[in-house]
Amino acid sequence: MTKYSPPLAERIARGIGHLMFLLGGTWGVFIALPVSVAIAADPIQLAIWGVFMGSGVVAAFAAWRGLYLIEYATIPAMAAGTLIYVAAITNVVATGENPGSGLALFLMIALFSYLTARWFSLNQLLDGPLKLLFKRRQGLDE
Amino acid sequence: MSIGTVITLIAAVLGSSTLAAIITAFVNSKRNKSQSETEARAQYTVEFNAIVAQQNIQIERLEKRVNQLEKAEDYIDVLIAGITNGTIPPIPPRI
Incomplete structure (x- = not known):
């Protein structure tokens, strides 16, 4: 964390947000599995989903400490956890098993979109390996 | 599926x-080199501003060229008018 990190309130809010992925995943896997996920996922998929959700603890620490590169790396995992849940809810809504989950479906899609937006916002600041390779080749050509 | x-x-x-x-x-x-997101964003802005400055120089160069072309167009108009009237005036000095 440096003097030039984002404001404290922003880091706290984002840290709490990311931590909720860990808590949600823990609740889902160890305490009470959502019916939609129980219907859609087999045990291996459930374990993978748990790992994706668990990455939230790394992201929360990174957000709190202002380590934007680590946060950038963990966002796709959290997005994967969210999208798997979206798929599971879509399944129960579409099959008429539980149409009341429609609200959760829209909220989860909103969460996925916010995560994606945050990832692209950070991505703008970074050079991808391919982009670097291209730059290096251009440098050689000059 | x-x-x-x-x-x-x-x-x-x-x-x-x-x-x-x-x-x-x-x-x-x-x-x-940036230690934080804020620094990285500032660096991004600096790079962006550098690109804009470079483009502004290029725009200025192009504007000068357009001005020259406009003057050349005026010159040709005068010539054409003279030829049309059959009173070819003394040819104005070339730019």
Whole structure:
């Protein structure tokens, strides 16, 4: 964390947000599995989903400490956890098993979109390996 | 396509994206001088401003060229008018 990190309130809010992925995943896997996920996922998929959700603890620490590169790396995992849940809810809504989950479906899609937006916002600041390779080749050509 | 396949696809695609993001973050940590997101954004703005400045120089150069072309166009108009009237005036000095 440096003097030039984002404001404290922003880091706290984002840290709490990311931590909720860990808590949600823990609740889902160890305490009470959502019916939609129980219907859609087999045990291996459930374990993978748990790992994706668990990455939230790394992201929360990174957000709190202002380590934007680590946060950038963990966002796709959290997005994967969210999208798997979206798929599971879509399944129960579409099959008429539980149409009341429609609200959760829209909220989860909103969460996925916010995560994606945050990832692209950070991505703008970074050079991808391919982009670097291209730059290096251009440098050689000059 | 069953819901199980969809979940597997999501896990595969976004799992690979996670790996790619980890590699990208690692590569950037080796070469990126900025210590924080705010610094990285400031650096991005500086780079952006440099590009804008470079483009402004190019625009200025192009504007000068357009001015020269407009003057040349005026010159040709005078010539054409003279030829049309049959009173070819003394040819104005070339720019």
